[in-house]
């Protein structure tokens with residue numbers, strides 16, 4: 001067993017102390033190489049009433065679990081390691097929290113809109129959104145890349161898909177940040193209880209206004225798809241419409257923003273890699289894949305065992321939580337040479353979008369297009385950038401993202 005500062009018999013993977021500066025890569029490396037890469041955390045310190053969980057840390061095991069929805073359910077117990085503060089009924093109203101057959105029927109309603117070809121039709125519109133956001137930071141001294149570039153760009157893109165008026169983008173972004181980053185004191189200063197007391201009621205109130213308008217007058221946005229959908233001859237119930245909307249806005253908002261900022265951070269830290277992209281921008285799609293591999297925006301999703309089973313020699317009992325850690329599988333040394341090295345020419349396969357199976361990310365084509373355009377336009381306009389202070393990370397073992405990133409963007413020769 002390698003030397004490690006962690007006692008793997010007692011370490012608790014979700015503990016706050018491990019997540020203050022991004023994912024605990026060293027801990028995951030120790031678990032992967034321990035001889036038993038399916039690891040038991042006996043409890044969740046910050047939530048004493050929550051049960052412990054199994055951590056799945058290798059790419060092969062995550063693939064096995066992701067493909068076997070009958071043994072590893074998304075519906076039985078929720079989709080995150082911690083479920084306190086978010087009722088199971090609401091998780092199950094999102095198709096990410098359903099098992100087949102209902103999952104497949106609802107996902108199918110959206111799949112046509114998210115094919116690479118349909119998404120490619122949005123390229124000009126997305127480029128225009130990104131350029132307008134970059135116009136606004138031109139000439140400014142120090143900006144926060146998260147708040148001033150990433151957030152407004154991704155909010156407007158998903159906002160336009162959902163039919164959200166632009167003036168509401170900031171309010172939706174704040175709502176998504178405080179509900180997904182519920183444990184972070186800056187994003188959600190009022191504490192986890194506020195998610196159900198204030199956050200979710202506001203999501204319902206705002207969304208139901210859009211729903212009422214679509215019922216009166218159908219449009220071609222995705223909110224209208226949810227409102228008019230029929231699954232097994234029945235319309236979706238209001239809470240299913242609202243949570244379907246919530247899922248799309250949350251997924252569209254947070255993850256792309258996170259990956260863009262992590263990618264830009266890596267390019268600032270590794271100017272040789274940035275120069276490779278400046279020399280030949282056709283390398284940017286490969287750099288996007290490398291950023292997705294190294295900095296997966298969701299640190300985990302979770303399943304619940306439906307029956308007693310064995311994974312990598314480890315017995316798991318029916319009803320136990322099984323947590324899939326993508327920052328770990330994406331640096332699995334059996335798949336990647338020198339996995340901690342950021343290499344824009346690697347163009348890797350990875351599990352940032354999941355490992356296939358029923359719940360594989362719906363938005364891959366959109367995320368890839370947005371990330372490519374964001375990086376292309378940022379580098380074209382500001383080939384140099386400096387960090388102007390320390391980064392902060394969202395305190396969360398679920399959403400893995402930079403919270404603030406002060407930078408100076410410099411135009412060519414600047």
Ligand code: HEM
Pocket residue numbers: 066095096097107247248249251252253255256259296297298301351352353354355356357358359360361362363364366367
């Ligand atoms: C960098 C960006 C993104 C990353 C890293 C990401 C990652 C993921 C992951 C890990 C899953 C769960 C996979 C599983 O459990 O097997 C997922 C599911 C999902 N993603 Fe994404 N995502 C991104 C962008 C987007 C975008 C832009 C959308 C568009 C609205 C989106 C919509 C969804 C939806 C609806 C699901 C649920 C799919 C299902 O349950 O069948 N994602 N995503």
